[in-house]
Amino acid sequence: MSAVIRFSDFAANFVPGRPAHRRLRRRVNAVLAAGIMLTAAANGFGQDGDPRFAGWLKVESAAETRAYREAMKGGGPFDQTARGFLEEIALPQLALEANRSTIERVRKRMREYLLADIANEKAADEAIKAAMAFMETLAGNDDADPAVRVNAMLLIGELQSMDRKPWQPAAAVLAGAVANADLPKAVRIAAVVGLAKHVEATKGVAEEQQRMAAVAAPAITAILNEPAKEPTSQGMAVENDWMAARCLSMLPQLGPLSPATAADVVRILNEDNRSINVRVRAATALAAAGSPDSKIDKTAVIQSIGALATSALERDVAAADKLLLDRQYSGTSGQPQPGMMPGMMPGMMPGMMPGMMPGMMPGMMPGMMPPGMPGMGVDPTGQPTVEQLIPREACRRAAWRLWVLAEAILTDDSKRGLALLGGEASPTAVDLAQSLRRAAMDLDATPEESMLRQALADLKPAPPAAKPEDETAAPAAAEKPAAAPAGK
Numbered sequence: 001m002s003a004v005i006r007f008s009d010f011a012a013n014f015v016p017g018r019p020a021h022r023r024l025r026r027r028v029n030a031v032l033a034a035g036i037m038l039t040a041a042a043n044g045f046g047q048d049g050d051p052r053f054a055g056w057l058k059v060e061s062a063a064e065t066r067a068y069r070e071a072m073k074g075g076g077p078f079d080q081t082a083r084g085f086l087e088e089i090a091l092p093q094l095a096l097e098a099n100r101s102t103i104e105r106v107r108k109r110m111r112e113y114l115l116a117d118i119a120n121e122k123a124a125d126e127a128i129k130a131a132m133a134f135m136e137t138l139a140g141n142d143d144a145d146p147a148v149r150v151n152a153m154l155l156i157g158e159l160q161s162m163d164r165k166p167w168q169p170a171a172a173v174l175a176g177a178v179a180n181a182d183l184p185k186a187v188r189i190a191a192v193v194g195l196a197k198h199v200e201a202t203k204g205v206a207e208e209q210q211r212m213a214a215v216a217a218p219a220i221t222a223i224l225n226e227p228a229k230e231p232t233s234q235g236m237a238v239e240n241d242w243m244a245a246r247c248l249s250m251l252p253q254l255g256p257l258s259p260a261t262a263a264d265v266v267r268i269l270n271e272d273n274r275s276i277n278v279r280v281r282a283a284t285a286l287a288a289a290g291s292p293d294s295k296i297d298k299t300a301v302i303q304s305i306g307a308l309a310t311s312a313l314e315r316d317v318a319a320a321d322k323l324l325l326d327r328q329y330s331g332t333s334g335q336p337q338p339g340m341m342p343g344m345m346p347g348m349m350p351g352m353m354p355g356m357m358p359g360m361m362p363g364m365m366p367g368m369m370p371p372g373m374p375g376m377g378v379d380p381t382g383q384p385t386v387e388q389l390i391p392r393e394a395c396r397r398a399a400w401r402l403w404v405l406a407e408a409i410l411t412d413d414s415k416r417g418l419a420l421l422g423g424e425a426s427p428t429a430v431d432l433a434q435s436l437r438r439a440a441m442d443l444d445a446t447p448e449e450s451m452l453r454q455a456l457a458d459l460k461p462a463p464p465a466a467k468p469e470d471e472t473a474a475p476a477a478a479e480k481p482a483a484a485p486a487g488k
Helices: 007-011 020-045 056-060 063-073 080-095 097-114 121-139 146-158 170-179 185-200 206-229 237-254 259-269 276-289 298-328 392-409 427-445 449-459 473-483
Strands: none
Touching: 056 080, 056 097, 063 080, 063 097, 063 121, 080 097, 080 121, 080 146, 097 121, 097 146, 121 146, 121 170, 146 170, 146 185, 170 185, 170 206, 185 206, 185 237, 206 237, 206 259, 237 259, 237 276, 259 276, 259 298, 276 298, 276 392, 298 392, 298 427, 298 449, 392 427, 392 449, 427 449
16 A cells, blocks of 8 residues: 555645644654554455454454544545455444344444545545445345344445435435345335435425436335235235335325326225225325326225225224124133033133123123223223223324325315315315314324224215115006006
8 A cells, every 4th residue: 555645635734833844744644654554454454253353342442443534534535445444344344243232333333433524525425335335235145144134224224425414326226125026025124214214305305306206216116016016925014014105105205196106006095905004195195296197086086085084993993893702702612611611601700600791790781891800890980981992092093094084185274185186175075074084083082982983983974775675566566556447
């Protein structure tokens, strides 16, 4: 390694009042010392098994690391020596078994300690680029530990330029990983996290949003279409839904929806095999990013939103009903269980009379709950309390869903929403939005099972009116009396 001393290396460090030759000699000595230490590190200290670099804490406090940091802070170039230190000593620490229990902290310190505070902009870009290339290879290594691959991808998403904003070149790498179906879902999820940071950083800047849309939109579309290409297995349902929800939340920040993307979002809104929250976010994306050019059938979409609201409440009620049934008839096989007496039903306790429901005590009427059990008893007024099979948290979640769906149709101030897409809001859309919002407010104020069931009853469409048993037979019967007088 040959240290090249340039006048520009000293100009930034010129201190008035100190003899020029002394300042120059000290600067030369510092640069030469740093160069010697970094050369030694790159040539010999990066070998496997070197006890001086057996863990991140040792690397962080090593003299070689201090020399690297001083050179980068001092405006030095990112030369082969600095690259060798990063690629052979520092960055491999992420995959080191000794750092596995603290891998998240190691990842954070790598960015803060090795890639921040680099004075030379060109050197900063080259150092970050080297780190990204290293981590991209590590994330794609099938032989690496899953935790290592995930953290490598997370580090790519956390790379920052000198202005502390996401480093723009990383967006393309993240988008490629998001769309790469050959990568493990955990690595792709980590890429989605990083891509979302890049999208968020463009907020309020139209030119940046357009640039980011060109990079991110294809990856987002790949995620939204993926279940259609790859059937969703039970094991991957949660991962697929999470990625779809995160991608849907990015769409409004990338400009108006294209007709093709809008069609993908509408399809997700109507997919019963998707989680309710993903479908709710699909409705939000349509309302926030839809435009007349998106070719959205707003009438059909608003009807789908109303059906989704009802379906969400029905699922909560069905889960509560199943829980009650399981409690009442635990061991539904009907076969005698150990300790059961002849004539006892599954779930009955010794001493219960035939005909009594499981959980009932002698002298209790059907519907009464035994005292002293969790969630049961009497309230301060002395009235029996009713067990809440739907938790308060689930009720508040239902209230959030109803409110979000109402806002997607028409906001509370009537200024935005799908109902206004391409014209004025129809009375039907306005009524539905108001009904959803009112149910959401009532349920949020009183997050109880009875209120949720009432909301379902209010929102569920009324069944069609019953038709006469035989519409053709009634007129025929009415004609018979008229025919009688003709026979006289």
